[in-house]
Amino acid sequence: MPRLSAHGASGRTRERILETSLAMFNAHGEPNVTTNHIAEEAGISPGNLYYHFRSKSDIVEQLFGAYEVLIDQALLLPAARRPNLEDLWLQLHLLFEAISRYRFLHRDLVDILSRNRRIRTRFARLLQRATASAQALLTALAATGVMHATAPQINALVESMILQTTFWLGYEMVRDSRYDGSAGDAGRGITHIIGLLIPYLDESERRHLAAIGAAYAA
Amino acid sequence: MPRLSAHGASGRTRERILETSLAMFNAHGEPNVTTNHIAEEAGISPGNLYYHFRSKSDIVEQLFGAYEVLIDQALLLPAARRPNLEDLWLQLHLLFEAISRYRFLHRDLVDILSRNRRIRTRFARLLQRATASAQALLTALAATGVMHATAPQINALVESMILQTTFWLGYEMVRDSRYDGSAGDAGRGITHIIGLLIPYLDESERRHLAAIGAAYAA
DNA sequence: ATTATCTATAGATCTATAGATAATGC
DNA sequence: ATTATCTATAGATCTATAGATAATGC
Numbered sequence: 001m002p003r004l005s006a007h008g009a010s011g012r013t014r015e016r017i018l019e020t021s022l023a024m025f026n027a028h029g030e031p032n033v034t035t036n037h038i039a040e041e042a043g044i045s046p047g048n049l050y051y052h053f054r055s056k057s058d059i060v061e062q063l064f065g066a067y068e069v070l071i072d073q074a075l076l077l078p079a080a081r082r083p084n085l086e087d088l089w090l091q092l093h094l095l096f097e098a099i100s101r102y103r104f105l106h107r108d109l110v111d112i113l114s115r116n117r118r119i120r121t122r123f124a125r126l127l128q129r130a131t132a133s134a135q136a137l138l139t140a141l142a143a144t145g146v147m148h149a150t151a152p153q154i155n156a157l158v159e160s161m162i163l164q165t166t167f168w169l170g171y172e173m174v175r176d177s178r179y180d181g182s183a184g185d186a187g188r189g190i191t192h193i194i195g196l197l198i199p200y201l202d203e204s205e206r207r208h209l210a211a212i213g214a215a216y217a218a
Numbered sequence: 219m220p221r222l223s224a225h226g227a228s229g230r231t232r233e234r235i236l237e238t239s240l241a242m243f244n245a246h247g248e249p250n251v252t253t254n255h256i257a258e259e260a261g262i263s264p265g266n267l268y269y270h271f272r273s274k275s276d277i278v279e280q281l282f283g284a285y286e287v288l289i290d291q292a293l294l295l296p297a298a299r300r301p302n303l304e305d306l307w308l309q310l311h312l313l314f315e316a317i318s319r320y321r322f323l324h325r326d327l328v329d330i331l332s333r334n335r336r337i338r339t340r341f342a343r344l345l346q347r348a349t350a351s352a353q354a355l356l357t358a359l360a361a362t363g364v365m366h367a368t369a370p371q372i373n374a375l376v377e378s379m380i381l382q383t384t385f386w387l388g389y390e391m392v393r394d395s396r397y398d399g400s401a402g403d404a405g406r407g408i409t410h411i412i413g414l415l416i417p418y419l420d421e422s423e424r425r426h427l428a429a430i431g432a433a434y435a436a
Numbered sequence: 437a438t439t440a441t442c443t444a445t446a447g448a449t450c451t452a453t454a455g456a457t458a459a460t461g462c
Numbered sequence: 463a464t465t466a467t468c469t470a471t472a473g474a475t476c477t478a479t480a481g482a483t484a485a486t487g488c
Contacts, residue, residue, distance in 0.1 A: 013466080029329055031249050034450060045468050050452060052466090107328045110391045111247055117395075124395035156413050160378065166392070167385035173328050174384070177335075177342035195374050199417035231440080252476060263442050268478060270440090 014052045016042050021059050025104035030060065030112060057116055064119050067105060068126060070098035075133040082144050083137050085205070089212050091137070092193055095165055096186040106169045127162065134158045147200040157200070161193055168193070187217065232270045234260050239277050243322035248278065248330060275334055282337050285323060286344060288316035293351040301358050303423070307430050309355070310411055313383055314404040324387045345380065352376045365418040375414060382411055405435065 020042040024033045035056050039046045053059050074094030077083050099106055113120040138154045141147045149157065164171075168189040173179050191213060198206060238260040242251045253274050257264045271277050292312030295301050317324055331338040356372045359365045367375065382389075386407040391397050409431060416424060 029332055031329055032332075035452085036450070046451085047453080047469075048467050054452095056451075108326065110325045110388050111249055111329065113392060113395075114247055114250075121395045124393060127393055153416075156410065156416075159410060160382065160414065163385065163389045164378065164381055167381065167388060170328050170385060170388075171381045174331060175342060175345055177331075177339045192374065192377060196378065198371075198374075253478085254476070264477085265443075265479080266441050272478095274477075 013044065017049055017052055018059065018062060022063055030104045030108055060112065060116065061119060063102060064105065064122065067098060067102040068122060071095065071126060072129065074098055075130060077133065077137060083140050085146060085209055086212060088137055089194060089216065092190045096189055099169060100186055103169055106166065107173065131158055131162055134161055146205055147197060148202070149200045157196060160196055164193055231262065235267055235270055236277065236280060240281055248322045248326055278330065278334065279337060281320060282323065282340065285316060285320040286340060289313065289344060290347065292316055293348060295351065295355060300362050301355050303364060303427055304430060306355055307412060307434065310408045314407055317387060318404055321387055324384065325391065349376055349380055352379055364423055365415060367418045378414055379411055
């Protein structure tokens with residue numbers, strides 16, 4: 001077992017394995033990347049890889065942990081004041097950034113979760129936190145008069161937003177038969193998700209939203 | 219090669235392989251089911267399986283063909299008259315039914331498509347047909363005054379509907395850490411998708427939609 | 437004769453570990 | 463002494479095929 005403290009080349013190798021795994025998972029899909037592939041790409045022996053990680057599942061779990069931290073950071077809302085449309089936009093931006101960085105998870109979400117109970121439980125909880133966060137944000141927007149929606153409408157909106165944020169990447173990959181799995185146009189995804197609010201905004205807030213979008217595009 | 223005409227036990231075995239594959243793919247996920255598993259479950263030798271199918275990919279492709287037919291049937295719109303809200307409901311019902319029957323495809327959509335270029339192309343085209351169909355339907359609803367929406371609003375709606383219909387099953391599987399992959403509550407999915415229209419309906423049409431939903435639930 | 441099926445297996449992986457060896461830090 | 467790494471390989475699959483045998487239809 002490697003010591004947890006920084007220790008010469010050890011920590012660097014461990015990090016390199018994680019980075020290489022992430023890059024290869026993202027490029028080819030986690031199910032199609034073996035520990036041998038990772039070791040070869042990282043320039044180490046398969047035995048060395050297993051010195052640093054118990055199993056391939058262990059690698060995936062470590063990467064999931066980092067992803068989870070990013071998502072939770074993205075979900076943070078300002079504590080001191082009521083959130084506004086800009087906060088929602090920023091939140092979506094951070095979420096899409098995190099998802100893009102760990103896109104292998106969203107690419108094969110159901111399969112990865114089916115093969116690892118711990119990740120399955122943690123992802124289900126993460127979705128619950130995301131749901132609660134989105135609900136709090138939209139409820140605050142309704143309370144401050146930025147949008148006009150009933151509680152059931154907000155619930156439906158939240159579910160649409162969470163579902164589409166979770167699978168936007170899969171949708172893009174599946175829609176275009178020539179899609180090569182590279183970065184992807186996050187901007188379109190964000191614009192689409194936030195566009196779900198438009199029916200619930202009055203004219204001035206729609207213009208406000210359009211202004212945010214234009215500023216973001218530039 | 220088996221002859222295409224019905225031929226004694228042969229056609230039955232071929233059918234049994236397909237049915238067994240479908241059941242096992244749906245139960246455990248296509249990536250986790252091997253040709254050996256299928257042969258054993260179907261009560262035949264692996265050699266016999268390969269007498270009827272060139273490869274595992276070939277089996278998946280045959281199943282995809284049947285799925286494609288079901289989806290295209292579901293997308294058919296009445297030719298003689300303008301479509302109405304009931305037609306949309308029926309269309310969604312048939313779509314969810316087809317997806318549920320071939321749920322293994324939607325469970326691992328990105329991975330399956332990445333491993334088979336022919337299926338990838340066909341699925342991309344199928345999504346285009348679904349998009350065109352939904353667009354025609356919503357445009358007709360707008361033209362007959364059932365809903366009030368501009369062309370860009372309809373485009374956004376169509377994209378939301380297609381994305382959420384495609385991944386509703388994955389969403390359900392991923393949301394509940396104890397989900398066992400069985401049938402799933404299609405009703406909730408349909409209600410959610412069609413609920414996307416509500417902001418674009420006036421009061422009388424909202425009641426109409428609620429009535430359809432109540433009739434469907436009973 | 438043709439079609440359908442089985443047995444047996446080649447060949448390619450893949451995960452993970454044992455055991456030897458090299459590098460590092462006190 | 464401890465940590466990191468490599469070599470080599472066991473053991474488990476998995477896909478797909480060759481070749482023998484059984485069943486079927488004319």
